[in-house]
Amino acid sequence: MTPIEPVPDGPEAGPAHSATPSPGPPIGSLPRWIPDQPYPSVPMAATPRGRWRTRIVTGLAAIVLAFCAGVTGGYLAHRLDGTNSIIASVGAPAAGVVDRDSLARVAAAVQQSVVSIDAGTAEGSGVILSTNGYVLTNNHVVSMARGRTVQLTFAGGRTATAGIVGTDTAHDVAVVRANGVSGLPAATFGDSQKVQVGDAVLAIGSPLGLQGTVTAGIVSALHRDLRGPARSAGTFFSITDAIQTDAAINPGNSGGALVDRAGRVVGINTAIATAGQSEGNIGVGFAIPSNTAKQIADRIMTS
Structure with a gap:
């Protein structure tokens, strides 16, 4: 079974999401078992928009989508139509994937702009x-924070308390602001509309609490629509045109950067597909497009 789960944060597991896979052969070989669910299942809605767009509907295969935040919880199961395939990786490997020196330079630069x-x-x-301290992350990472404050750890080990500036539950985006800091290395954002399948990317974040972790992969597919219950009771999130990647993403990566070969942020890592009850990476992760995340963040900061 190839479940899909948003990247959980720390000790808790977030809400589950489903992704809409592209047409393909039946997946009759996948197990029909679905893990226990602490939350009610919610069908994943997706509007077809090109050949990469898919729909999650009742079918043979069980798919679980979980947040990339390390949070305790479980999975929401969704069924994938037996006539659809979840794998949509195409194209020849990007040259940058094997260019270790180039990737090392990008990683070293961008790590400074990613916090735990x-x-x-x-x-x-x-x-x-x-x-001056504004930081972009996922809503499901900070939505349950006590007193609307969180602790940030910067590259190099410096820490700061941050207050939640605002959140957009519907799109799983949040902005926090660190107190008493200045001169921070702000990330450079790229145009996510220019991202292509096969592009080399790096995922940077704090999976399992391991700050500054960098993994490499490619953009496997585009235009994935994800929808599911948010961590706040009775609310839902919807991510349109999510970027799919095979770069390893694990619990704790939520809110981290997906960057291109030039070191530009093209996505905010949010969800992963998982097999069975495992929360680990199986090569199917999802990121909110940078254009969407940045637009929402700008609105939050100016409202």
Whole structure:
């Protein structure tokens, strides 16, 4: 079974999401067993928009989508139509995937702009938006923070308390601001509309609490639509045109950066597909497009 789960933060597991796979052969070989669910299942809605768009409907295969935040919880199961395949990786490997020197330079630069976030009930990652302390992350990383404050750890080990500036539950985006800091290395954002299948990418964050972890892969597919219950009772999130990647993403990566070969942030890591009850990476991760995340973050900061 190839379940899909949003990347959990720290000690807790977040809500599950489903992704809409592209047409393909039946998946009759996949187990029909679905893990126990602490939350009610919610069908995943997706509007076809090109050949990469898919729909999650009742079928033979069980798919689980979980947050990339390390949070305790479980999985929401969704069924994938037996006539659809979840794998949509195409194209020849990008040259940058094997260019270790180039990737090392990008990783060293971007790591400085990615922070670890401890929200008490969850742990995740964040991307520095400005020199004066604004940080972009996922709503599910910070939504349960006590007192609307979280602890940030910057590259190099410096820490700071941050207050939640605002959240967008519907799109799983949040902005926090660190107190008493200045001169932070803000990340450079790229145009996610220019991302292509096969592009080399790096995922940077704090999986399992291991800050500054870098993994490499490619963009496996585009235009994935994810929808599911948010961590706040009675609310839902919806991510349109999510970027799918095979770069290893694990619990704690939520809110971290997906960057291109030039070191530009093209996505915010949010969800992963998992097999069975495992929360680990199986090569199917999802990121909110940078254009979407940045637009929402700008609105939050100016509202």
